[in-house]
Amino acid sequence: MELVCPAGNLQGLKTAIDSGADAVYFGFRDATNARHFAGLNFSTENAAEGIDYAHNRGKRVFLAINTYPQPHNWSAWQNAVDQAADLGVDVLIVADTGVLDYACERWPDLALHLSVQASATSAEAIAFYHERFGIRRAVLPRVLSLSQVQRVCADSPVEIEVFGFGSLCVMVEGRCLLSSHVTGKSPNSFGACSPGEFVRWTETPAGLESRLNGVLIDRYGPREHSGYPTICKGRYHVAGQTTYAMEQPVSLNSLPLLPELMRAGVAALKVEGRQRSPAYVRRVTRVLRSAIDACASDPKTFTPNDTWMSELAGLSEGSQTTLGAFSRYWQ
C-alpha cells in the first residue's frame, strides 16, 4: 500500500519524503489546485527541485490540477497540464472532465489519477473515466462505508486510493457549494473552502464569535476550544436545538481499518493537509509509515498502538478523530 503525503511547499515535500512517504502530491500557486491558500504551493523552480529530490530517492511525485476551469480561465489549467508534463511529474491528479480530455489527448503517456474532487463513488463512474481518459487510479470521496469501499475495490477497473488521515470533508467532494454560497469562492472554482480573507474573529459579551463573510458560524464560551469557521463544522439552531447540526471539528483517522483496507486491495492511503506545517507532515507521515509497515508484515494481529493513536489525536481538529463515513454508525 502506497503512502501518499501532502507537500504544501518544498520543505514540506522534503520532510514527507524523509519521513517515509512513498509519494507526495503538490499544487501550483494558483486556483488550479484545491488548496489555493496564500503562501502555499509551488513555483515551477520549486517544483523542479522537489521532483528531483523525490526521484533521487526513488519516490513518486503527483501534481494536483483538481479544480474546475471556466471559459475565462481555461488556459491557465491547460498551461498547468503542459507545465506538469515538461517538469516530468509522475502523475496528474485531475477532477474536471475537460481537463482530463485535454491531458489525455495532448500527453497520452502522462499517468492520470481521478481526483477526489471528481466525486466518483462507484465502479461505474470510475469506468467512465477509465474508458475515455485511461485513468490509472481513482481517489474515493469520504462518503463510503467500509463495505462500500470494498465493493468499489472489487469492481473498479483501476486502482483505488482512500483517505487515511486529516481534516474531514463531511460532504461529497466536488459537489459542496457551502463555502461558495457564503463567500462566492468554492473548492471547485477557486480551490479553497472558507478562504481566510472572509474569516473574522470577534470578542463579544456573548463570547468569541467566528464569522465567514458576516455569517455567524460559531460562538465560543470562555473554556471552549475554537475551530476554523468551516460551515459544515459550525453550531446552529435547528428546531430549538443549538448544535453541531452537520459535524463537529474532528479529523478522519482510518488506522483501525488498515487491515481491512489492505485486504480489500486499496492501493494507496492519502494524508490530507497541504495547508499544514512540515512538522505536522513529519509526525503524521512517520505514524502512518510505521502503521502500514506493521500491518503489511502481519495484518492478522495488527492493531493501531496507543502511541500512534494519541499522536494523531493530538494533531487533529478539536483533538478528536473519527472513522467518518467508513463507519455506518457515523452516517
Added chain:
Amino acid sequence: MQISLGPVPYYWPQEQLLAFYDDVADSPVDIVYLGEVVCAKRRSLTHEQWLNLGRRLRAAGKSVVFSSLALLEAGSELGQLKRIAANGEFPIEANDVAAVQLARGVPFIAGASLNIYNSRTLEVFAAQGMTRWVPPTELGRSALKALQTTRPNAVQTEVPVWGRMPLAWSARCYTARHHDLPKDSCEFRCLEHPDGLRLKTREDHDFLCLNGTQVQSWQRLNLLDRLPEISDLGVDVVRFSADHPAVLDLVTLTRQALDGNKASGLAMRLDAVPDSNSECCGYWLDQPGMTGQIAPS
C-alpha cells in the same frame, strides 16, 4: 423558452405527491422531471408507479424525464439507477457520472451536479448522448454567456430560475442526526419535514435547509425578474424546483409573461410561499449565492 419542473426534493407522502402531479398535469409546465434525487429510502412510489405517473403526464402533453440520485453509495442505489437508465420509454437526467456510463445510447440530460464548467466538458458529454445540460448551481451569467457561444449543436441549455438551491450532499443524514437516530433506522423522519428542516445561525438568521443527506439554501433562488436576460442568452428551458406546491402558480404567471413577451420581466413573489421575502440571486450576478435580490437596472 420552455418551462420545466424539477423533481420534488423532499419526502412527500404518496397522496401528496399524486395530488401535486394531478395539478402539474393541468399546469402550463412543458417538461416534468420525476423520481427521487436525494435518498433511496424514500419510496412513496414504486418504480412502476413512477413509470405509470410518467405515462399519465405524457398523455397530458408533458415531456417527461426520469431524474436520478446525485450521490450513489450502496449497491441497491446503483441497481435503482440501472432500472431508471433501462426504462426504455423516457430520457433520464444524469446527476452522477455513473448515470452517464449506464445510459449508453439513451439520450440524457446532464444535471447541475455533473459539474460542466467549460466548453471541453460540454463537448465530451455531448459526444456521450447529452441532449440538454443544466449548468453548475454556482455558475454565473458571464460564464454561461461564454459557454453558450461554443455549445455543441443540438444541445439545449436549461437554467434553474426558482427554488431552493442544492448546495451539498453527504453520507450522513442530517435529518436523522437531528432526531438522534442512526441513518439505518431513521424511521423515515423526513416525512415530518415536507419543507425541509430550517437551520438558523445562532443569531437566528435563516441560513440552510437540511433535507436528509442533502443541504440546500434556505433562501429560494428567484431569477424571475431576469427572464428576458436569460432568454437573450439563448437558454432553451427555465427550471422551477418542485419544492413547494404553490410553485405551479408561479409557473402559470411565468407562462403568461413569456407568451405576452413582457419585455421588463417579472418581479414575482407569492404570498403562498413562506419566506418569499427572503430570496437570493447571487450566483447569477457572479456573487456569493446567498446575495439577495437586487432590483434589475
